[in-house]
Amino acid sequence: MSTKLSQLAKRRHKLIVQAAAQREALQQCLDPWRAPLTLADRGLSAIRYVKSSPMLMMGTMAFLGILRPTRVGKWLHRSWMLLQVARGWLSKP
Numbered sequence: 001m002s003t004k005l006s007q008l009a010k011r012r013h014k015l016i017v018q019a020a021a022q023r024e025a026l027q028q029c030l031d032p033w034r035a036p037l038t039l040a041d042r043g044l045s046a047i048r049y050v051k052s053s054p055m056l057m058m059g060t061m062a063f064l065g066i067l068r069p070t071r072v073g074k075w076l077h078r079s080w081m082l083l084q085v086a087r088g089w090l091s092k093p
Contacts, residue, residue: 047086054083 050057061079 044090047090050083051086051090057083 057079058076061075
């Protein structure tokens, strides 16, 4: 019985060391992706915020349109299309 327990303890130790090595290798592979994924996460957070308050985006675009009154319709159309695209991206699973 003790030899079986000894073998199990050795195997457990070997598996723990192997898992630690695999975690370290995975971390090294993912390190170059950390900054781009952080940026993408921030972008998605911004899109979610705009989606939760579309009047903010519409107001901003309208303000930009006030700077050039001839382009108000164009800016409002762009902001509406951007809102629809953002909603489409976030609604996909």
